[in-house]
Structures are given as structure tokens and as C-alpha cells.
Amino acid sequence: MVAIPRIVIAGTHSGTGKTTVASGLMAALRTQGFRVAPFKVGPDFIDPSYHTLAAGRQGRNLDAFLSGPEMIGPLFAHGAHGADIAIVEGVMGLFDGKSGGGELASTAHVAKLLDAPVVLVVDARAMARSVAAMLHGYSTFDPQLKVSGVVLNRVGSSVHEKMLRDALRPLNIPVLGVLRRDDAIQTPDRHLGLVPAAERREEARRSLDALGTVVSSSLNLDGIVNLALSAGPLEAEPWNPESAALDLPGSVRVAVATGTSFSFLYRENLESLEAAGAEVAFFDPTTDERLPAGTDALYLGGGFPETYAEALSANVAMRESVRVFAESGRPVVAECGGLLYLV
Template identity: 40%
Template structure:
């Protein structure tokens, strides 16, 4: 069976409109009647939710740092086997990534590994002919992937468009679109990026308006023709075992940061996933043998979580006999106290000896290499686990045993992190592979 073709929407920098162009293309091609798959290069939970809303199927993360090349190619082939087109979104600038010797995770490297061309989005807001020079530099930088074409965003007027076109007439890159400025198309954002898709007001009408603009001002036929073939590669085992046979996974507006590829891998290994909502005061299902609390935005719902006795009592009872693991926001809920951004203190589950605060904000982000100090249900002690941290919280009190020894993307040791108490573990580390 032929695999769907793919392309990656990249940019010279963050904030130029990659997400807008990506979801506009995804919905426009879906409106053609194509089966379209969304994907995100790198660690991100929020953008893929918009992809899912636009394309009508769950998005997937293709992480060039945490996933070995064979694993990355196998995952791309798997998702391409069910669709006609994969429209992936890059992260940050197309060459931005970790300073790691083996792999950077940069969007350009993912494009080259997969053989998918890059559709470059450039911001024309403060330039004209120079926009083409920026695109030319991206296309000729050492190690550049194939650049299929360019879409200029935030074009102010027909005359401005003509000036941008004059620049592209001097280089060998086709200008496949010029999208006019419209601040009303911007998605609302908060400290971790865009506001989550299921919290965005009038999301469907926003996506429709973006799609109408992209379809009218971009050459969709040329964009589709530029997509590259996907090589047929077998799926690679992830090296991460499911934490149980029947896994209870928290899922709602406070616990939404769970990678779809992890669900796929766990199901492929024979595990059953059972989702529950702490915000609806649901406890982990009693017939499950492991519980996973993903990250999300518990600080926005801390008062409600603290008041949900059925959830907290059920979580405490579960942890007496069965493993619970919390990532980032889930880790904070497993702790003793969570201080929200207004300085209000909220009692959490008290299963781990840690207290956290959003009132004393401290940004921490980056790829991480973790090695657990003891065996867990999902990984062996000493096995290198690859993932990332991204949060704005401070630890205000901490004691007890650390969960893992940590290093940054380059392998430089940083402070041990997380906690382990009995069957309960957690940390700010988001596991990717």
C-alpha cells in the first residue's frame, strides 16, 4: 500500500505564523476530501491539539532528539500508512535545536531524516524584498533540507506583495502564497504557548476563517505537489514498557499533556488505557493496576482539584498498593501543596514530599536525559530516558529520595530530580522515548 506524502511547515523563527499556516493547510486539504494527518516536530502538546481539530484525527509528535532515526522514520511511516498527506509543523526556527553531538531535534534535521521537503513561512511585516534574502539564507544554510517553496505571512497590501515578489524573482525559490495581515486570526496564548484547543473560544469558526484565508491566498495545488514521498520503514520498539496491563490515565483540561505516540506504543504492547477526569472528581478506576497523571494546567484548577475528595482519596488509596507516576503537573498534584499564581495555597494529594509555587515563577525548559535510580514499572534503573521539561513553577519545599539522575541534552549533569515514595513516583520530566 502506498504511503501518504509529507511536508513540514517551518520558519526562520517562532511567532511568524507556522501554526496558523499549518492548520489552514490541514483543513484546506481535508476539505478537498483527502485523509490528512497532522504532526509536530519536537516536544509539544498544545499545537497537536489544534492539528487534530483541523485535520479530524489525532496528531503525532516526531521528535528528532528523543527518537532515534530508525524510530522516527518508523513512526512517520506508520502514520503515513493511513492517510494521503501528512502536514507537519516545525518548532522554533528550522535550525534551532539541542547542541547534542548525535542529534539536535531541529526541524531541518527531521525533514532531512524523513525526506520530506520544507514549506518555509516568513514574516513580511517589517521587510519587503529582504524577505526573499531571509528565505534564501535558510535554503542555502549548510545541511539545509529541500525547501519546496515559501509562504509570506503578514503582507500589508497589494503593493507590499509586489515588492515581496520582486525579491523572490531574484532567487530560485517559488513564492507559493502571500497571506495578508489580520490580527483577528491570531490564537490566544498563555505562558506555555497557545491556549489549549478545547479552551479556545469559537475554535471551529477560527479554523474556518484561517482556512478560507490560506486557501484563497496560497497555491494549494503547488503545495500539494511539493509534498515528498514517505519511505516505508518498520516500527521500532520504544524501549519503554507500559507501567501496567490496565493503565488509568488522567485526562481533562488540567491533565492533557499525554503524547499520542506513547498511547500507541503501550497499546501495541498489549496494555489497555482507561481515561478518567480528576476535574469531574473521578478516582482512578479500581480495576486498573497502574495510574499515570500527565502534565497540563492544574494551577488553573487547583482549588477545584483540592476540593475533589473522591479523586484525592481514590488516588491515595490506589497508591497504597499500585504504582502511580506523575509528570510535571501530575507531579505537582501528587505533592503536598500547590500555590497558584495569586498566592493561594491548595492542599494536594500529599503522596510525594514536594511543594510547588506559580506565584514564584521560574522558567525551566529544555531536553533532558534521565536515569532512574531504581527500577520502575516503565523503565529499568540506569536506562537512559529521553524527554523534556517546560514549566514556570518553583519548588518551595522538597525532601526525600530523588527519582532520577539528570543531564541536559548535551549530557552535562544537572541536579537530580523528582521523587519516589513507595509505589508513587513523579517529576517535572516529560517522557518521550
């Protein structure tokens, strides 16, 4: 049983501004002294990179498809240990899951597994009274879900804001914030979503600081915290990295690719290795010339090696180091972009 105040930031669809609201909220609450535990629904590595910078604490994933619904509570309890509040950013639209006909792995599914209230982010551009019909639909579609507040994003003016608030008043769902259209708080994106924070760390840090300031003045932080406090105790035991039961032969050093080209890693995988007694040694295939000394196993995760293909290709010394290691018969795990690098 864990008692962590928690809230889910959801959207009507992709591109509504969930990451803007969630990351800004994390930064704003951190500035106020809260220890914020950041989470992202689904197998997303990019948004958590911004959560990590905003909260000053490792961003984690809650993926009911990959981990199974039964693991959501334990993984949440593990990641939220020692925090004052947990902010969970949703994925796609609120009810979009693994398949069009079911809720598996959707934001709504994870919110119900966590028994957490939902704040819906609505892109209010070119919209007036229709916002009420939209919010009514989302708040009544699943009676087991608690849509407890709304944030209106990309509002054009004070007149536009009044029209939206007037339309929503009969629903008795509180408007917890209004964000105006502002290109200054936008984050660059490309084919898989936002550009990872690892590729623009200092710029991302400055942007998140500015975003936190905007959110502090535009959202009702006290109302959001009170809403998070309304979530009751969660019946879950924290996941234990030692439960992975890895059988390692003595002391093992695992080299893990990182840097701008390989930034997609599940933190729990590394924690499981360390709990089993392995030493995790990070290296950057774009700049380092050889694998860490004493490497016993190699882990190449995902990322954007295609974006840094020239630098990776030019680093002949590292490529040769990896080739010799692989040909020696020692363990190599490669996934996603890591597999492309080996090819």
C-alpha cells in the same frame, strides 16, 4: 518503504505563524477530501491538539532527541498510515535544535530524515527587499536541505505584497501563499505557547474552520500538494506498538488523567499499553469524583494543573481516591504537571 506525500512547514523563528499555516493547511486539505496526517517536530503537546481538530486525525510528535533520529522514519510511517498527505509543522526556527551548535532535533534535521521538501513561513511585517536576503540565507545554509517554497505572513497590503514578490523573483523559489494581517485568525497564548485546544475546543473548532477558509483562498493548495508529491519513497518500516515488548501480568486497567488540566500525552505510549493487552480508561481529575473502577495502575501526564488548581483542589473526593490508590502500593506514573498534582 513507504510512499506518503509529505511536506514540512518551517519558520525563520518562533512566532512567524507556522501553526497558523500548518493548521489552516490541514483544515483546507481535509475540506477538499484529503486524509491528512498531522505531525509536529519536537516535544510539543499544544500544537498537535490543534492539528488533531484541523485534520480530524491524531496529531503526533517527531522528536529526534527523545526518540532518536533512527525512530523518526518509523514513527512517521506509523502515524501516516492510510493518509493521502502528511503535514509536518516545525519547531522554533528552521535550524534551531537541541544545542546552538548542532542540528539535532531541529526542523531541518527532521526534514532531512524524512527527505521532505520545506515550505518556509516568513513574517513579512516591516520588510521589503530584505525578505530576499533572508530567504536566500535559509535556502543555501544547508545544501542537503530542500527549501522549496515560501509563505509570506502578516503582509500589510497589495502594494506590500508586490514589493515582496518582486524582491523574491530572482531566487526562483515559488511564493506558495500570502496571508494578510488578520487578528481574527490569531489564537490566544500564554507562558508555554498557545492555549491548548482541550481548554477551548468549540471556539478552536470554529477558528480552525475560519482559518481553513482563509488558507484555501490565500495559499496555492495545488502547488503545495504537488510539492508534497515530489517527495520520493521513504526507506522506513512503520513503528509497531507491539515492539515495546511490555510484560503485563494478565489483564490490566490503566487509568489515564485527561481533560482540560491534563492534556499532554504521547499517543504512542497509550498504543503500546493497549498493544500489550492493557485497557486504557480515561478520567478527568477536575470533574470525576473517583478513579475508574478496577484501576490497576495510574498514569498522570502533563498539562496545566496550575491553571486549574482551584478546581483540582476543590475535588476532595478525587484527591482522596488518588491518595488511597497510591498508598496501596499499586503503580503510579506521574510526569510534569502530574507530579505537581501529587505534591
